[in-house]
Structures are given as structure tokens and as C-alpha cells.
Amino acid sequence: MTALGRARALLGGLRPRLILAFVAVGAIAAAAAAWASAASAGSALVEQTQRQFAGEIERTVTATAPGLPYPPDQAALDRLRVTVGGPALVTYGALRSASGPGLAAVSPELRAATGETGRLLVQRVESDGVLRLVVGAPVMITDLNGQRRPSGVEVYAVRDLSAVREQVDALTANASRTSALALPIAVLLALLAARGVLRPVRDLRAAARRLGGGDLGARLRPRGSDELAELAATFNETAASLERSVGELARMEADARRFVADVSHELRTPLTTLTAVAEVLEAEAGRMPSDAREPARLAVEESRKLARLVEDLIEVSRFDAGVATLRPEEVELRAAVRDCLRSRGWLDQVELDAPGELRAVLDRRRLDVVTANLVGNALSHGAPPVVVRLRGDDTWAYLDVVDHGPGLPDDVAAHVFDRFYKADTARGRSNGSGLGMAITAENVKLHGGTIGAGNADGAGAHFAVRLPRWTGEQP
Amino acid sequence: MIRGALVAALTAAALGLAGCGAGPSGVLDGGEAPTGLAPGTPVYLVDDAGSLVARRRGDRLSTIGQAIKMLLTASEPGPGPRSYAGTSEVALELPIATTGDVITVGLPIDRDDVRREIGIDQLVCTALAVHQQSGGSPATRVRLTFVHGRDTGPRHCPVLPAS
Structure with missing residues (x-):
């Protein structure tokens, strides 16, 4: 310089x-x-x-x-x-x-x-x-x-x-001395004036920073009636307007979510009845005339899918409402994942790659949901063999699910955890509710972990989950 | 903006330090020029027509007292202007006093020695002519006092500028 x-x-x-x-x-x-x-x-x-x-x-x-x-x-x-x-x-x-x-x-x-x-x-x-x-x-x-x-x-x-x-x-010299005397006074006055002018500017900067940091209640106290006071008043108006708009948006979003939650809850009871009836219908299917058998089977299948969708909606609503709570307990991960696969009959389709026991403290039910959703997704959208790999270090537990399908295009990877996101737009309907991956991501987030989607070298899609090994505890 | 202000400040400071010393100058007006030179003392006489005429005596302007003495000692040999102001051979200095714009001349003669009224004018004009030629104001008047007889009032000379 x-x-x-x-x-x-x-x-x-x-x-x-x-x-x-x-x-x-x-x-x-x-x-x-x-x-x-x-x-x-x-x-x-x-x-x-x-x-x-x-x-x-x-x-x-x-x-x-x-x-x-x-x-x-x-x-x-x-x-x-x-x-x-x-x-x-x-x-x-x-x-x-x-x-x-x-x-x-x-x-x-x-x-x-x-x-x-x-x-x-x-x-x-x-x-x-x-x-x-x-x-x-x-x-x-x-x-x-x-x-x-x-x-x-x-x-x-x-x-x-x-x-x-x-x-x-002598007169001239005297005049020069007098001028020199005025200098320190000018400096003093300048310091005072600068302080008077700069304090509101500093306040404004601090308030703007708070506003930018998300504190929508940040306000200035306008002093006097000069241009800086006008600026402060304008800032306050802007902040108030912003606060109103954001509040309105938040209220509308909360209303919408509450509506979804209410609807899901209202649907649950009749759907339980409907599912019960469908099961009776299913049991009776063998005695039906052959032309009535196929519609009955469809009705049973669709009402089960509907019941699953409503359950998922209720789960998502809980996350949105912030009422989803974590119940950490000591879990042996290899056994837990194997149980999860076994209970769904996937043991012969999925290869579990876990070198040994891996102890962790986390929510067993939510781990089950995460594992089931990721493996289910790999089975339905990818191609076998599907590998579930478990690893751990002092602070983290790593759960990786890799399939050998075509993999994920970049634009899909970016949105795969969005709600109701359909990678294959040609296929209007899928077996899932469209909420599975979103719920998976919310569960990982609730643990304080991370989840990512990408492609594995020499294989297909790769979902990588990282969970804190000792959730809610100091290691 | 800042640099402009700085330059202006420095210029002003430099001016303040360097300026206003008394330096050389051109030729300036300094007021009235001195006066007082004259090719002789003006003495007023009366010619044949009865008019006041000035005659020069000597080679310098001299003073009012000496001019009055020259008038009082004027001799009139033969034809030419004459004096009616009286005569005196007093050799002493005449008492001349100036009060404001009036000059009082103490004459060593009686009022009756002044043979005609024009003789008073001779005395007044002689005194005022010297006064004016010495740089005095034309507005100044003269009062004459005599050994015997009443004083004149402050008078102007009829043949000299009065202002």
C-alpha cells in the first residue's frame, strides 16, 4: 500500500x-x-x-x-x-x-x-x-x-x-499565536461534535446487526429532531414492518401446520375402523366371487397406505410443532439394525457390514425408523445388493446405506429429503407416503446428527448418517 | 473535499504569517504641500483712484508684525499710491494675538492717526495678506486695537478672498 x-x-x-x-x-x-x-x-x-x-x-x-x-x-x-x-x-x-x-x-x-x-x-x-x-x-x-x-x-x-x-x-506574530491557540479549541469542538454525530450512527449499526441476526424486536431510541433522528425513526418503522410481515408469515405457516395436524388426527379414528373392516374383508376374500376379489384386495391395500400416510403426517406434525422428544437409551447398534432388518424380512436382501458390537446412547425407536426408511428406499428405488455399514469412533456413530442401482442425479440428491419429493415424476404413485425421507432427516436432526445423500464409488446411491454416539450425555 | 479544505487552511495560515508587513510602496499622496514663500512682503496702499493696491517690500514674506510696521513706516515720496494708515517709528515688535479665527493686532498708534476709513482696510488687508500667504485660512479675520480710541470689530479685507 x-x-x-x-x-x-x-x-x-x-x-x-x-x-x-x-x-x-x-x-x-x-x-x-x-x-x-x-x-x-x-x-x-x-x-x-x-x-x-x-x-x-x-x-x-x-x-x-x-x-x-x-x-x-x-x-x-x-x-x-x-x-x-x-x-x-x-x-x-x-x-x-x-x-x-x-x-x-x-x-x-x-x-x-x-x-x-x-x-x-x-x-x-x-x-x-x-x-x-x-x-x-x-x-x-x-x-x-x-x-x-x-x-x-x-x-x-x-x-x-x-x-x-x-x-x-509584532502584531503579525501575535496574530499567528492567536490563530495557533484556536487549533486545540477546534480539535476539542470537533471531538465533541464527532461524538454527538457518531453515537447515533454506532447505535444504528448495532441495531441493524441485531436485526440481521434475527432479533426483529431491535429498535432505536430517536434523539432530537435532526436527520439522524429521522433515520432512526425510519429504521424503527422498517423494523416494525418487517416484524409484522414475518410474524404474519409465521402465524400463517403455524396455522397451516396445525390444520394438517388436526386433519390427520381427525382422519385417524375413522381410518382405524376402515383398516379393521378391510382386514375382515381380506379374511373373507377367499370366499368371494372371483370378480369381486380384485377390488376388495385393492380397497384393503389402499386403506393400509392411507393409514400409513396419516401416521407419517402425524409424525411430521410433531416435528413441526416441536413436540417430538428424544428418549435416549443404551443401544447396541449392530443388534438393533439386525432386529430392524429381521422384523421387516429384509435380512436375506441386505448385507450388514459391522465389524463388531457398537454401543451408543440414542433413541432406539427413531434409529429403527431411520434404518428402515433408508433400507426400504434403497430396496425400492435402487438395486441389490444393498449394504448397511456401521462404524463408530469416540464421538460419532456412522450408518451408511449403499445400493447398486443407477445412483442419484445431482438435482435429486439436493431434494431427496424434501417432503413429497418424487424423484421419478413419470411414476405418479409409489408405495411410500412421500414423507419417509423427510421423517428420516428430522429424526437424525433431532439427535443432533447429519445426513447426506450422494453416490458411492463403483456402486449406486449412498446415504450417509452420522449420529452422536452419546446423545444427551457427556462422553 | 478534505484535501481542498487542507490546502485552503494552509494557504490561509501562510498568508497570515507572511502578510501585512509594512513593505515598500509607490508614490502616495501625503496631504497639503507647504507654502509661505513670496517675493516680498505685501503692503497695501491706496492709489489715485482710491483703490487698494498691494506693493511688495523686501525679498521675503516676513511676518504680520513686520508687514504692519512696513506699512506704518511707509514714506510717500512724490506721486504714486499713498498710505492713510498713519505712521509710527516704533521699533518694538507689535503684539499679535490669535484667538480662534480672529487675529488681534495691537497698533502703536491712536485711532485718530488713521486718516481715512480706507486706512483701516490697508492695515487689515496687509495683515491678512501675510497671513494667507503664510498658509493661513482665508476665513480668518483681523481686529485692530489702538493706543487710544475704540477697537475695530473683526474684519475681512475687501480685496482678498474671504473663504
């Missing part, structure tokens, strides 16, 4: 920018005010001194001139020069009386102008670091009619302005 980039990063924050702007404005204002006052005081001082010198010379010459002969001789010029005092030059035509150092400061420019105007003239001249005031005074003749005309006598006097210059420099 270049030095400029670093500086920019450092100055990029709101606080440094605020402080810098404040200090800049404060410094400019203080410097401008101090400079203006020092400049006006300085120029007033210089002007006053100039006026004083010029007035003195005017009065001296006017007081002396009536005693001098006109046209003047050299002696008269000398007398005038002595009376004026200091370094001075008096001329009349070719006559000239001069004395004192620094007469080189009398510029040709001033001499030419003095000859032309009927006014007293001054010029500040600097040489060798010394500032001098040169006064050029044409001595006038006042005629008896009141008109004034140049007499041809000109007086030039040189006066030292060093003292004035020192005073002006």
Missing part, C-alpha cells in the same frame, strides 16, 4: 473526516480573522506614522518659509534644510542643499512626481533591509487671489520606519 493509500484509509473514517474538517474550518477562520485584524491594524499604524511625518515636515517648512528670501539663495536652502532636520535635500533649479545618509532613497519617480503635483507626496522605500519613508514636498506660493503655484523649491526628507515595521511584525 502506498503512503497516500495508507493516509486515505486512515482518514477514511467518519470521525477523522469530521475532525479534520472542523480543524480546517477553525484554523482558516482564526487565521483569517487574526490576519485581517493584524493587517488593518498594521496598515493603520503605518498610515498614521506617515501622516505624522508628512504633517511635521509640512508645518516646519510652512513656518520657516516666510522668513526666507524668494528667489532663494544657497544660504536660504541650507537654512530650510537644517530646519527640516534629519537626512534632507532641498533643491531650487540648479541650487541644491543636501545632508544626511540615506538620500539615495529619494527615487527619480518621486522627484518627477513632486515637480508635477501641488501636493505633498510620500513613498516607502526599502534598501539594505531598512524601511524608510521619503517625503517629497513642493513649497508653494500662495498668491493674493488665493491661488497656489509651485515656487520651484522642493524639499525631500527621509525618515526611518524601522520602529513601525517592528510594531507591525
Whole structure:
């Protein structure tokens, strides 16, 4: 990063920018005010001194001139020069009386102008670091009619302005010090202002972060009536609106789920009756006429499927309602899985790959559901041989189900745990309820485990379940 | 924005440090020029037509007192303008006092020595001419006091500018 980039990063924050702007404005204002006052005081001082010198010379010459002969001789010029005092030059035509150092400061420019105007003239001249005031005074003749005309006598006097210059420099230095004094005050004010401005911004950031983290009740307390307060009010309105919408959605979803749960429960009782009747019908099927036998068998099968669907729906509703509870107990996994396969008559179709006993603490019924659903799915959608592999380490128990069918396309793998997801859309109906895989995933999740679907190398679909080995216990 | 403000601040600071020192200048006006030179002292006489005329005496303007003395010692040999202001050979300085815009001239003569009223004008005009040529204000008036006789009031000269 270049030095400029670093500086920019450092100055990029709101606080440094605020402080810098404040200090800049404060410094400019203080410097401008101090400079203006020092400049006006300085120029007033210089002007006053100039006026004083010029007035003195005017009065001296006017007081002396009536005693001098006109046209003047050299002696008269000398007398005038002595009376004026200091370094001075008096001329009349070719006559000239001069004395004192620094007469080189009398510029040709001033001499030419003095000859032309009927006014007293001054010029500040600097040489060798010394500032001098040169006064050029044409001595006038006042005629008896009141008109004034140049007499041809000109007086030039040189006066030292060093003292004035020192005073002006002192004024300037004082102004600079005053400006410097304003800087710390500007910094202090900037810090205060920055704090006032930045606190609401910080509050806003914190509230926005809480809102983003899911705390929809996050609100700001608007202070004052400035733009930041308006922003806070707007933020509050937005958050309230969001909270309302999300609440509405959640309520609607809860309503829908409750409806499903209620419907399932209402269907259960008549379905129990229906299933009982169907079983009687099934028992009687052998005595029915052959053309009535097939519809009776269909009716029995469909009512069993319906009963299974309703049971699954009730199970899913429990998960949704958050009332599904885990009953952990000590389980030997190999035996449990074998029991599960045996009870469903799958032992000869499934190969159990378990190197030894594997003890774990988890919910035996839910493990049974998980195993049965995964194996049942492999048997109906994959191809044999189906392998169930059991492994474990200190913290996890691994249950893998692999078949040798065509495997899962990626888009199917992504949705295989969705409710009522049908991988084979051409087949409108399947033997399952469409909820089996979803219930499996919910059971694994309830244990705090993970489940994944993919393809095994050199085989078909591969479902990998990882369950905490000591559910609800510290290992 | 920040950099602009910084530049402005530095410029202002630099100006504040460098500015407003008293430096060299061009040629500036410094007020009224001095005056007071004149090719002689103006003394007012009366010509044959009875008008006031100024005559120069000496080579310099001189003072009011000396001008009045020149008038009082004027001799009139033969033809030419004459003086009616009286005569005196007093060699002392005349008492001249200035109060506000009135100059009071103490004359070493009696009022009766002034032979005509125009003699008063001669005295007033001589005093005011010197005053004005010395750079004095044209608005100034003159009061004359005598050894005997009443003073004149503050007067202007009829042949000089009065303002």
C-alpha cells in the first residue's frame, strides 16, 4: 500500500473526516480573522506614522518659509534644510542643499512626481533591509487671489520606519499565536461534535446487526429532531414492518401446520375402523366371487397406505410443532439394525457390514425408523445388493446405506429429503407416503446428527448418517 | 473535499504569517504641500483712484508684525499710491494675538492717526495678506486695537478672498 493509500484509509473514517474538517474550518477562520485584524491594524499604524511625518515636515517648512528670501539663495536652502532636520535635500533649479545618509532613497519617480503635483507626496522605500519613508514636498506660493503655484523649491526628507515595521511584525506574530491557540479549541469542538454525530450512527449499526441476526424486536431510541433522528425513526418503522410481515408469515405457516395436524388426527379414528373392516374383508376374500376379489384386495391395500400416510403426517406434525422428544437409551447398534432388518424380512436382501458390537446412547425407536426408511428406499428405488455399514469412533456413530442401482442425479440428491419429493415424476404413485425421507432427516436432526445423500464409488446411491454416539450425555 | 479544505487552511495560515508587513510602496499622496514663500512682503496702499493696491517690500514674506510696521513706516515720496494708515517709528515688535479665527493686532498708534476709513482696510488687508500667504485660512479675520480710541470689530479685507 502506498503512503497516500495508507493516509486515505486512515482518514477514511467518519470521525477523522469530521475532525479534520472542523480543524480546517477553525484554523482558516482564526487565521483569517487574526490576519485581517493584524493587517488593518498594521496598515493603520503605518498610515498614521506617515501622516505624522508628512504633517511635521509640512508645518516646519510652512513656518520657516516666510522668513526666507524668494528667489532663494544657497544660504536660504541650507537654512530650510537644517530646519527640516534629519537626512534632507532641498533643491531650487540648479541650487541644491543636501545632508544626511540615506538620500539615495529619494527615487527619480518621486522627484518627477513632486515637480508635477501641488501636493505633498510620500513613498516607502526599502534598501539594505531598512524601511524608510521619503517625503517629497513642493513649497508653494500662495498668491493674493488665493491661488497656489509651485515656487520651484522642493524639499525631500527621509525618515526611518524601522520602529513601525517592528510594531507591525509584532502584531503579525501575535496574530499567528492567536490563530495557533484556536487549533486545540477546534480539535476539542470537533471531538465533541464527532461524538454527538457518531453515537447515533454506532447505535444504528448495532441495531441493524441485531436485526440481521434475527432479533426483529431491535429498535432505536430517536434523539432530537435532526436527520439522524429521522433515520432512526425510519429504521424503527422498517423494523416494525418487517416484524409484522414475518410474524404474519409465521402465524400463517403455524396455522397451516396445525390444520394438517388436526386433519390427520381427525382422519385417524375413522381410518382405524376402515383398516379393521378391510382386514375382515381380506379374511373373507377367499370366499368371494372371483370378480369381486380384485377390488376388495385393492380397497384393503389402499386403506393400509392411507393409514400409513396419516401416521407419517402425524409424525411430521410433531416435528413441526416441536413436540417430538428424544428418549435416549443404551443401544447396541449392530443388534438393533439386525432386529430392524429381521422384523421387516429384509435380512436375506441386505448385507450388514459391522465389524463388531457398537454401543451408543440414542433413541432406539427413531434409529429403527431411520434404518428402515433408508433400507426400504434403497430396496425400492435402487438395486441389490444393498449394504448397511456401521462404524463408530469416540464421538460419532456412522450408518451408511449403499445400493447398486443407477445412483442419484445431482438435482435429486439436493431434494431427496424434501417432503413429497418424487424423484421419478413419470411414476405418479409409489408405495411410500412421500414423507419417509423427510421423517428420516428430522429424526437424525433431532439427535443432533447429519445426513447426506450422494453416490458411492463403483456402486449406486449412498446415504450417509452420522449420529452422536452419546446423545444427551457427556462422553 | 478534505484535501481542498487542507490546502485552503494552509494557504490561509501562510498568508497570515507572511502578510501585512509594512513593505515598500509607490508614490502616495501625503496631504497639503507647504507654502509661505513670496517675493516680498505685501503692503497695501491706496492709489489715485482710491483703490487698494498691494506693493511688495523686501525679498521675503516676513511676518504680520513686520508687514504692519512696513506699512506704518511707509514714506510717500512724490506721486504714486499713498498710505492713510498713519505712521509710527516704533521699533518694538507689535503684539499679535490669535484667538480662534480672529487675529488681534495691537497698533502703536491712536485711532485718530488713521486718516481715512480706507486706512483701516490697508492695515487689515496687509495683515491678512501675510497671513494667507503664510498658509493661513482665508476665513480668518483681523481686529485692530489702538493706543487710544475704540477697537475695530473683526474684519475681512475687501480685496482678498474671504473663504
